[in-house]
Amino acid sequence: MQIKDIIAGLERLAPKNYAESWDNVGLLVGDGEWPVTKVMVALDATEEVIDQCVAGKVDLLITHHPMIFSKINRVTTGDLTGRKIVKLLGNKIGYYAMHTNFDVSVMGREAAARLNLANPRVLMPTVQEHFYKVVVYVPVDSVEKVRGAFQKEDAGHIGNYSGCMFGTEGVGSFQPEEGTNPYIGEVNEMTFTKEVRLETIVRPERLKATIDAMLRAHPYEEVAYDVYRLENEGNVEGIGYYGYLERDMALVELVKATKEALGIEHVWVCGSLGKKVASVAISPGSGKSVIKHALAANCDVLITGDIDHHAALDAKEAGLMIIDAGHYGTEHLFVPYVREYVEAITKKQLEVVEAKEEGPFQVL
Ligand SMILES: [Zn+2]
Known part of the structure; x- marks a missing residue:
């Protein structure tokens, strides 16, 4: 099997044209013709993760966040990105990123499914099919x-x-x-x-x-x-989903349900813990830009990550409660999801492993 065979399957799941214009997705390092017997999936291509690929004799690394984002003038070991590219190429490891195209195709829907949200709809439309x-x-x-x-x-x-x-x-x-x-x-x-x-x-x-x-x-x-x-309007896809809980619950109960659904131990909460919630928006990753969409959809609460002091205050005053479950905490579902998907499309003909990573923060 070659890298390009796996890419064909990944792009059926998350077509590249679903990515935002500022994004950088696809095969970013390597050659589609390279053979593959082992794949690693991670949220980020940190140097630690790349070292795990080298040690584990991985042929293809798939991450959510693109390791190469801005313009590169040289590829040398003199800076972090250059060093990572040199290490990947030197060990003949291909590197593929699926970012906002995955957010649009899978991430929001999968997060909403984990919370059993009824009647789920797209929170921030970005793609008109x-x-x-x-x-x-x-x-x-x-x-x-x-x-x-x-x-x-x-x-x-x-x-x-x-x-x-x-x-x-x-x-x-x-x-x-x-x-x-x-x-x-x-x-x-x-x-x-x-x-x-x-x-x-x-x-x-x-x-x-x-x-x-x-x-x-x-x-x-x-x-x-x-x-x-055709002029028919197809499905609308986009970032984040919103819908209704199976039953109304207090915010504090939703906190517990969120931790269980995402497999995390800590969240930040903005709102009265005893207040009843019925409609919920969930948008894994950085959620600041979807606050206005959650308000427009009349949601009681937004579950997301990376909300800063001022954004939280403004949301609270506008009547939207927030559960900030962290960027890593809300998006980590990418890793098991893509591992299982690659196993399924390759019919277990190759080994697919999850990287050992913990995100940049520790809660003390
Ligand atoms: Zn992210």
């Missing part, structure tokens, strides 16, 4: 082959349904010209044949691969197909 429609005319005996090629590229994926396609039978006509080698019909003779108009929808990032696969599966020399950009 849209689709293309691909229509192709296929001779009847090849419909299943083309349908299979579409489905393999994940065309026709609507919500929780895959392989959504529609076929209508009709008659196609064409006249093969001199120099052709037609699948059906004779040169210089008008040919009429039963064909199926097979149509499906495709995500923009899958369009090229889907058309290539369809052309490979289609028996004709010249394939008639159309691509339309």
